[in-house]
Amino acid sequence: MKQFINIESTMVPLAIENIDTDQIIPSRYLKKTTRGDFGQYLFRDWRFDGKEQEIPSFVLNDKKFGGSVLVVGKNFGCGSSREHAAWAVADYGFRVVISSFFADIFKNNAMNNGVLLVTVSEAFLHELFICVEKNPSSKVKIDLEKQTVTNMETGKSEMFDINSYKKECFLNGYDDIDYLLSKKKNIEEYERRREW
Amino acid sequence: MNTLFDKIWDAHLVSEIENGPSQLYVDRLYVHEVTSAQAFEDLRKRNLSVFRPQQVICIPDHNVPTENQSVIKDDTSRIPIETLDRNAKDFGLIYFPIGHPKNGIIHVVGPENGYSLPGSVVVCGDSHTSTHGALGCVAFGIGTSEVEMVLATQCVLQTKPKTMRITVNGRLKEGVLAKDLALYIIAKMTTGGATGYFVEYAGEAVRSLSMEGRLTLCNLSIEMGARGGMIAPDEVTFAYLKGTENAPKGADWNAYVEKCKMLVSDDDAVFDKEVILDASEIEPRITYGTNPGMGLGITESIPKWSEILEKERASFQKAMDYMGFQPGDKMIGKPIDYVFLGSCTNGRIEDFRIFAQYVKGKKKAKNITAWLVPGSWNVVRQIKEEGLDVILADAGFEVREPSCSACLAMNEDKIPSGKYVISTSNRNFEGRQGMGSRTILASPLVAAAVAVTGVITDPRV
Numbered sequence: 001m002k003q004f005i006n007i008e009s010t011m012v013p014l015a016i017e018n019i020d021t022d023q024i025i026p027s028r029y030l031k032k033t034t035r036g037d038f039g040q041y042l043f044r045d046w047r048f049d050g051k052e053q054e055i056p057s058f059v060l061n062d063k064k065f066g067g068s069v070l071v072v073g074k075n076f077g078c079g080s081s082r083e084h085a086a087w088a089v090a091d092y093g094f095r096v097v098i099s100s101f102f103a104d105i106f107k108n109n110a111m112n113n114g115v116l117l118v119t120v121s122e123a124f125l126h127e128l129f130i131c132v133e134k135n136p137s138s139k140v141k142i143d144l145e146k147q148t149v150t151n152m153e154t155g156k157s158e159m160f161d162i163n164s165y166k167k168e169c170f171l172n173g174y175d176d177i178d179y180l181l182s183k184k185k186n187i188e189e190y191e192r193r194r195e196w
Numbered sequence: 197m198n199t200l201f202d203k204i205w206d207a208h209l210v211s212e213i214e215n216g217p218s219q220l221y222v223d224r225l226y227v228h229e230v231t232s233a234q235a236f237e238d239l240r241k242r243n244l245s246v247f248r249p250q251q252v253i254c255i256p257d258h259n260v261p262t263e264n265q266s267v268i269k270d271d272t273s274r275i276p277i278e279t280l281d282r283n284a285k286d287f288g289l290i291y292f293p294i295g296h297p298k299n300g301i302i303h304v305v306g307p308e309n310g311y312s313l314p315g316s317v318v319v320c321g322d323s324h325t326s327t328h329g330a331l332g333c334v335a336f337g338i339g340t341s342e343v344e345m346v347l348a349t350q351c352v353l354q355t356k357p358k359t360m361r362i363t364v365n366g367r368l369k370e371g372v373l374a375k376d377l378a379l380y381i382i383a384k385m386t387t388g389g390a391t392g393y394f395v396e397y398a399g400e401a402v403r404s405l406s407m408e409g410r411l412t413l414c415n416l417s418i419e420m421g422a423r424g425g426m427i428a429p430d431e432v433t434f435a436y437l438k439g440t441e442n443a444p445k446g447a448d449w450n451a452y453v454e455k456c457k458m459l460v461s462d463d464d465a466v467f468d469k470e471v472i473l474d475a476s477e478i479e480p481r482i483t484y485g486t487n488p489g490m491g492l493g494i495t496e497s498i499p500k501w502s503e504i505l506e507k508e509r510a511s512f513q514k515a516m517d518y519m520g521f522q523p524g525d526k527m528i529g530k531p532i533d534y535v536f537l538g539s540c541t542n543g544r545i546e547d548f549r550i551f552a553q554y555v556k557g558k559k560k561a562k563n564i565t566a567w568l569v570p571g572s573w574n575v576v577r578q579i580k581e582e583g584l585d586v587i588l589a590d591a592g593f594e595v596r597e598p599s600c601s602a603c604l605a606m607n608e609d610k611i612p613s614g615k616y617v618i619s620t621s622n623r624n625f626e627g628r629q630g631m632g633s634r635t636i637l638a639s640p641l642v643a644a645a646v647a648v649t650g651v652i653t654d655p656r657v
Contacts, residue, residue: 015510016510016511016514017508017511018387018388018487018489018511020487020623020625022604022623022625022626022627022628023625023626023627026627026631027258027604027605027606027628028272028605028606030230030231030606031230031259031272031273031275031276031606033233033234033237033275033276033279034233034234034237035234035237045626045627045631050613050631050632073511074388075387075388075391075421078387078388078391078421078487079323079418079623079625080322080323080604080623081231081321081322081323081325081337081338081339082230082231082339083231083234083321083339083340083341086339101388101391102391103388103391103421104357104391104392104421104423105323105337105338105339108338108339108342108354109339109340109341112339112341112342113341163215163216163217163355164214164215164216165213165214165215165216165217166216166217175341176341176342176345176353177238177242177341177344177345177348177349179213179353180219180345180348180349180351180353181244181348181349183210183211183219183349183351184247184349186210186211186219187210187221187247187349187350187351190210190221191221194221195207195315196204196207196208196223196313196315196316196317
């Protein structure tokens with residue numbers, strides 16, 4: 001996993017709630033058997049019409065907006081467990097997604113791929129949307145060490161939650177599997193006392 | 197004073213990381229072709245073997261055709277299946293390939309063969325793994341990175357969810373099925389209302405459900421965001437499991453049933469959230485929007501513009517535009533193009549019985565294209581044994597070969613753009629059943645009524 005310390009970036013705003021993983025990446029793009037290159041399929045059917053033409057009104061096609069932070073409405077990533085959704089977000093170049101809450105499986109998938117999910121209050125999120133719509137060069141700053149997110153336009157900050165284990169993983173670029181592989185002895189010991 | 201969920205979770209704790217996730221032991225991992233290839237690729241890169249190959253069952257289901265499935269013409273569907281084939285063999289895993297008597301949709305095959313047992317922890321790279329919770333296990337969907345963790349260590353790192361109990365008192369009325377109950381609960385809770393929770397379903401209406409009905413109910417838990425759903429095992433569970441291939445046999449079975457008696461939430465168990473509902477309020481349900489929470493009683497109308505909260509209007513308008521509906525529209529009588537009976541939600545024998553019983557002696561409407569896709573070869577066998585295939589054929593319906601099929605349109609079964617489908621599956625998301633497809637979720641009974649009238653129809657009249 002890529003190391004993450006802090007970031008200051010412009011934002012791509014997508015103020016829609018309940019964006020499911022079928023919208024993040026449609027099922028016909030889940031057929032590749034290797035990692036990498038999923039960014040081209042991110043929000044595919046919102047970015048392109050049936051004739052593969054760009055839909056100019058969609059935010060990813062709007063040159064005004066850019067940066068490595070995606071800001072989305074609540075319950076982002078609901079639906080399917082496809083990790084391809086997290087890969088698409090990561091491969092497209094986003095390092096952070098900000099929302100007021102995230103679906104559970106997507107949360108694990110994103111965090112296992114070095115995409116930091118930052119959960120903020122509804123009010124903070126609303127203000128971010130307003131700032132970036134008004135001024136697309138507005139920036140947001142995320143400091144993982146301090147667990148703060150700052151709207152650079154207003155100067156307002158909020159703390160965000162991350163458990164200290166996952167925080168260490170991000171700060172150092174560790175994967176969960178490395179941790180589990182180091183615990184093989186515990187696992188074998190568990191199997192000896194396993195009840196079910 | 198523990199909940200059922202706590203008891204099973206705690207019994208599977210290998211370790212807990214301070215201010216971090218729990219290391220949870222997994223009894224059963226199911227693997228399909230869409231969410232596993234990259235996990236096996238990483239195992240090879242790391243030069244790792246599968247830690248407990250006999251606890252891993254591989255079944256291709258998402259890309260499988262529903263006609264002549266031994267030949268897959270589409271390369272993009274064939275390659276992931278061939279990749280699973282190679283991975284299952286190379287790593288020495290239990291494998292039910294296409295055409296095997298135990299092939300079918302993982303969430304149908306697993307329960308019907310006793311591979312998911314009460315008291316166990318079950319995972320799969322698939323959000324509908326929540327289905328297996330109907331048997332009294334802790335079952336939840338995971339991502340590919342987590343599939344890799346389980347393959348390599350038989351463990352997964354998870355933050356313990358909060359607990360919720362949904363108690364449904366009273367009995368479901370005639371013509372109201374488990375699917376209607378689930379769609380009613382999801383509409384009440386909203387599509388994200390149970391996020392962060394693991395749900396236990398309880399109450400008379402839940403207890404009265406058949407095993408198939410319980411599997412349908414737990415299957416849809418994820419559609420309100422829940423990590424999983426479960427039902428304490430009882431006589432219905434034991435009758436379903438007894439004699440299945442993988443269930444304990446003889447004296448072991450009796451001992452197992454005895455042991456399972458502790459698999460209940462204690463009387464003084466405290467849930468983080470309790471929801472109490474009344475079954476008598478529920479009528480057959482349908483959805484009108486683009487997430488499973490946007491649902492109605494079949495006789496109701498789509499909410500009027502004035503009833504939608506200001507902050508939800510953009511999403512509501514987007515859904516109306518996509519579906520081609522107007523706020524305030526009545527749903528009954530709307531014309532439909534396709535009917536899909538199948539999926540891990542409603543592809544079991546009981547679903548085919550209900551559909552066949554309704555259409556018996558009637559004829560399929562001319563404007564309807566119907567795809568009837570059993571959830572497994574075992575269901576196909578039962579359909580034939582019970583003569584349902586003959587009843588269905590007389591009414592103009594053909595039974596196809598098992599697959600996930602049109603539920604997510606990864607095989608050829610795609611609903612064309614702009615067409616309306618009454619689907620017994622689980623998601624009405626934009627494009628879920630094919631680009632531009634318009635999905636209305638419903639029970640197998642409502643699907644049967646629509647299949648013979650060609651329009652949205654209340655099956656009770």
